[in-house]
Amino acid sequence: MFGDLGKMMKAAAAMKRRMPELQEQLENSEYTATAGDGAVTATVNGKGRIRDVELSDELLKDGPPDLDGLEDLILAAVSAAQKKAAEATVEAMREMTGGMNLPGLDGML
DSSP states (O other): OHHHHHHHHHHHHHHHHHHHHHHHHHHHOEEEEEETTTTEEEEEETTOOEEEEEEOHHHHTTSSOOHHHHHHHHHHHHHHHHHHHHHHHHHHHHHHTTTOOOTTOGGGO
């Protein structure tokens, strides 16, 4: 019983030391996703903040697109990119903790 507690304490201490490095990596990493067969491309950082949204020339070649459809494509691309970032964050936390589930870690990032 106490062996597991000791292991958790060591993992928590190691995480505390590595957390600033992980936060910086997340801030500087980028995840990109597209929607509408590449009509819209969104890029977010590892914390899910939008860095860029691009509209393809193909989308605009026939004149202004339907705004409701365009909004939906932008939302879909941003959501997909944010999902990639969230999955990468979970994986980075899993690696850092050696697979241990330590409560309260989500709020640290």
